[in-house]
Amino acid sequence: MTHALRIGLLRLTDSAPVIIARNHGLFAQHGIAAEIVVSPSWSNIADGLAWRTLDAAVIFPPLAMMTALGRRGHAASLRPLCTLSRGGNTLVLRGTNPLATPWPTGPAGHQAFAQWQRGLGRRPRLAVVHMYSTHLLILRRFLRMIGVDMDSGIELVVMPPADMISALADRAIDGGCVGPSWGTEACLRGLGFLVGGSSTIVPGHLEKLLVVSDAAAGQADRLKAALGEAVSYCRAPANRHAIAQGLALPPEEGGLALPARATFATLDEKTTPEPVTFVAEEVTEADFDWITQDMFDLGWIDESEREAGPKR
Amino acid sequence: MTVLVADGNTRRARALSDDLRADPSLHVLSVPAGMALIDAVRQHQPDVVLVDMGRADRDALDSIRALSQPALERPVALFVDRDDVQLMETAFDIGICSYNVLDAPPDDVKPLLRAAIALYSRFQRTRGELTEAQRKLAEQKLVDQAKRLFMKNENATEDQAYRWFRRRAMQSARRIAAVAADYLSAHDRNDAP
Numbered sequence: 001m002t003h004a005l006r007i008g009l010l011r012l013t014d015s016a017p018v019i020i021a022r023n024h025g026l027f028a029q030h031g032i033a034a035e036i037v038v039s040p041s042w043s044n045i046a047d048g049l050a051w052r053t054l055d056a057a058v059i060f061p062p063l064a065m066m067t068a069l070g071r072r073g074h075a076a077s078l079r080p081l082c083t084l085s086r087g088g089n090t091l092v093l094r095g096t097n098p099l100a101t102p103w104p105t106g107p108a109g110h111q112a113f114a115q116w117q118r119g120l121g122r123r124p125r126l127a128v129v130h131m132y133s134t135h136l137l138i139l140r141r142f143l144r145m146i147g148v149d150m151d152s153g154i155e156l157v158v159m160p161p162a163d164m165i166s167a168l169a170d171r172a173i174d175g176g177c178v179g180p181s182w183g184t185e186a187c188l189r190g191l192g193f194l195v196g197g198s199s200t201i202v203p204g205h206l207e208k209l210l211v212v213s214d215a216a217a218g219q220a221d222r223l224k225a226a227l228g229e230a231v232s233y234c235r236a237p238a239n240r241h242a243i244a245q246g247l248a249l250p251p252e253e254g255g256l257a258l259p260a261r262a263t264f265a266t267l268d269e270k271t272t273p274e275p276v277t278f279v280a281e282e283v284t285e286a287d288f289d290w291i292t293q294d295m296f297d298l299g300w301i302d303e304s305e306r307e308a309g310p311k312r
Numbered sequence: 313m314t315v316l317v318a319d320g321n322t323r324r325a326r327a328l329s330d331d332l333r334a335d336p337s338l339h340v341l342s343v344p345a346g347m348a349l350i351d352a353v354r355q356h357q358p359d360v361v362l363v364d365m366g367r368a369d370r371d372a373l374d375s376i377r378a379l380s381q382p383a384l385e386r387p388v389a390l391f392v393d394r395d396d397v398q399l400m401e402t403a404f405d406i407g408i409c410s411y412n413v414l415d416a417p418p419d420d421v422k423p424l425l426r427a428a429i430a431l432y433s434r435f436q437r438t439r440g441e442l443t444e445a446q447r448k449l450a451e452q453k454l455v456d457q458a459k460r461l462f463m464k465n466e467n468a469t470e471d472q473a474y475r476w477f478r479r480r481a482m483q484s485a486r487r488i489a490a491v492a493a494d495y496l497s498a499h500d501r502n503d504a505p
Contacts (some may be wrong), residue, residue: 040368047365047390051397051404072374073392074400130371158350160368 004012004035004257005216006221008045008057011038011162011256013266014085014208014242014276019030023254028133030222036249038241040128041160043072050076056223062080062300063132064211069305071132075158076212078133080283082224084208084231087198088276089246090183091142093175095119097193098194102200102273113194117209120174121269127159127176129169129270135177137294138201145201157186178274179207185262197274204277206287224280231280285309313418316358318343318353318369321435329347349373353388359418361388361411362428365404373411389440391421399425406432425465451489458492461499 005027009015018036021027022224027034028170040047046067048054051074056217058066068078074076098116103109117124128135140150150156159167161182168191175192186192198205210227212220233239244264247254288309296306315338319325325342332340343352350372353361357449367385373388391410393399399422403409410421459473468476477495481488 040366041371041372043370043390046363046374047409051401053405055399071389074394131374160371160374165368165370259421 002063004049005219006035006037006053006055008037008039008048008059010042010045010058011258012103012182013247013258013263014207014278015256016089016234016247017227017230017278017280019254019256020057020233020243021226024233026041026228026229030226032219032222032226038256041246042133043161046072046076047240049078049211050074050212052213052215055212056081056210056212058074058208059211059231059249060074060130060134060208061134061206061288062134062137062295063130063306064209065288065292065295066300068211069301071300072220072273078211079217081210081212081220082227083206083279083283083287084227085206086177086207086279088180088207088213088274089138089177090180090187090197091139091175091177091195091201092168092186092192093124093195094165094171094173094192097195103146103195105145106257108146113146113148118244120176120234121150123153123155123208125155125157125172125175125204126172127157127161127164128179129159129161129178132300134205134207135179137196137291138205139177140294140298141201142196153197164199165191167190180266181258181262182273184265184272185259188259188262192254202290205290207276224267230281231278234267234278236270240264290296313337313360314339314341314356314358315342315419315424316343316352316356316361318349318352318361318367318386321363321364324431324435325434328428329490331427331431338424346442357413357463360391360421360423360424361412362411363409363411365407365409370409391425393422396422399429403429406436408432451487451492454489454496455492458495462494465499 007018009018022036023110044064045057045059046249049057049067050072052172063225064078064273066072069075070217093116095116099112103203126139128139143150143153157173161178164176164178164182165186168186187194205269234243244267247258247263248260250257265271266276292301292306292309295301317325317329318339319328329340329342332338337486341356343349348367349367353373356447357409374390388411391412403425406429410425412421414417455477457479459470462468462473462476477488477491480491
């Protein structure tokens with residue numbers, strides 16, 4: 001490969017390990033020339049991997065699988081390099097929480113939903129960041145836990161994570177499942193309240209992993225080593241403030257223009273029930289079990305693809 | 313055939329629409345500013361959508377086929393030409409993609425995509441040239457400022473000042489603008505005339 005390794009990511013807290021690896025010179029120390037491509041949409045990440053304008057990407061497992069399977073028109077030869085984060089997704093709804101706590105499962109949760117919906121006066125419009133996202137699977141499970149059918153009980157919309165803040169403010173959506181730090185930002189701005197999230201629906205689930213294309217295979221070990229060091233840095237509580245400040249910088253200054261206060265909060269389990277946990281490990285089949293089962297239930301993959309899991 | 317052009321860059325959208333309108337068989341529409349891409353597709357029901365990949369709301373369109381509820385009467389799919397990988401790579405690299413509305417998939421999407429690629433390349437080249445021109449202007453301004461400061465400090469003529477910077481640049485194998493920037497940093501910029 002003659003060009004720099006192009007790594008695609010979106011403006012999210014869980015992109016931090018890649019940003020840290022670049023800004024702290026960890027890629028360079030491991031002999032990797034990396035170019036970070038901050039993408040406006042998940043489709044750009046998937047297309048970049050499929051059509052070789054990206055060599056690697058920070059991505060959630062369902063989209064990685066669907067891209068590798070060619071469900072968007074062209075199969076991409078991808079392999080999971082390592083995990084980057086677990087958890088961190090938030091379920092945020094607009095308005096006032098009738099319970100003043102995260103919602104319980106079962107009839108009590110259903111009653112809270114019904115009361116909240118009466119206040120809206122319409123079928124709730126709930127957003128996810130991409131159709132093939134862990135967010136959609138988590139939202140679906142949450143709705144099922146409170147006895148609401150995703151097809152008939154809500155209107156599902158797809159929206160980039162950063163756009164959800166203004167959409168909540170404009171009442172264009174009534175809530176959604178979104179990654180860090182956008183859900184926390186919505187709560188801090190008083191635009192919504194937290195009803196649940198990763199920790200209440202699928203505790204410890206794999207959220208972001210780094211996938212690499214064949215073109216990057218030769219650099220996989222060094223890339224993994226650099227990201228391992230970056231994740232260690234991200235896990236240290238003493239570095240949280242610096243990470244949040246760094247991610248708040250504009251992209252031209254090495255950051256992702258994330259909201260600093262909300263980003264800091266998402267890094268600390270004491271300030272949010274839905275913290276991001278950075279982890280650089282091998283991706284296991286167990287990580288994919290619930291994901292592939294839900295994808296199968298939704299009709300996105302068939303039985304053989306479900307059984308193959310991340311080996312795809 | 314109805315073509316919807318979805319580009320946040322209004323100049324480029326207009327230029328692309330004008331190019332396409334040269335073909336009388338095409339009915340060309342644009343996404344109005346502020347309207348979500350999916351709403352425009354829902355409203356206009358185009359056969360083909362040409363999308364600037366900088367649009368973050370492309371995700372909504374991209375995933376429409378996965379919705380179990382009918383968000384659109386006619387499904388939409390990313391246009392993929394498996395036989396022409398280079399065309400696809402070029403399109404994605406330059407930041408344009410195309411979707412088909414699948415009720416009656418049109419056969420002649422490739423020429424549309426080619427026209428869009430050509431126009432996007434032209435815009436990219438123009439932007440590159442503009443950036444280069446702006447860089448040269450900024451460098452010239454820096455060199456002029458440094459020369460004036462040198463003339464003041466050394467009681468030198470403009471020609472002597474220029475030759476001093478040029479010599480330094482040659483000795484250090486750097487651009488004159490870089491030497492000028494160093495000179496201004498080493499001296500107080502506020503003293504610069």
